[in-house]
Amino acid sequence: MLIQGLQRLTLLDFPGKIACTVFLGGCNFRCPFCHNSELFTGKPEKLMEDDAFFAFLSKRKGLLDGVCVSGGEPTLYKDLPGFLAKIKELGFAVKLDTNGSRPEVIKALVANKLVDYIAMDVKNSPAMYAQTVGLEQVDLAAIEESLRFLIDGNVDYELRTTLVSQLHSDASIQDMGQWLGSLVTEKKPNKLFLQSFVDRDTVLFAGLSAPETEVTVGFAKILEPFVQEVTIRNT
């Protein structure tokens, strides 16, 4: 695996778990607000060998409960199932962060009991999706398939949207909510986190900003009819 980062401890990223986060390089999206742009720009550099990562995990048995596997986009890796299986064999729960573009991978990981929790990005309304992920076109059918699988399935999950003033508006959030609410008949998504964009040196595009708090609160109200629980993070 192209391990490009390791956060040795997180109390926030995996609900109910004391965890570490491993970052895998490479992504098929180019979200202009991405914090991890160094993971897919320039020459990919492997910062840690798999053996060193598993040696680290072995020493954390009994101290950590879980491992967040983040990116980049982890589902692009063919050897992800084997990587997750080794984490599970060591006794850790697995959380997967994904952009939802590879529903077949997500389904196979769940079917094989290789993930315990999935956090999937919902970037924006269908009409704004491609622009929000920095592409000319995006396979919305694949995103919808992943969303339906999570909303209608049995694996624990959360949806999350990073809010950027230049990309999100009342109209796009309204459309996103209606879209989310329409994907599975009579079943709303369980929880959606709204998180504000935070500027950093590693962001792909300069000049982006987060909405004001009252705008974010307004977005949450717009989304409430379509999602069981809408929570604002880090505003």
Ligand code: SF4
């Ligand atoms: S924000 Fe996520 S999906 Fe978007 S480019 Fe970055 S790693 Fe990929």
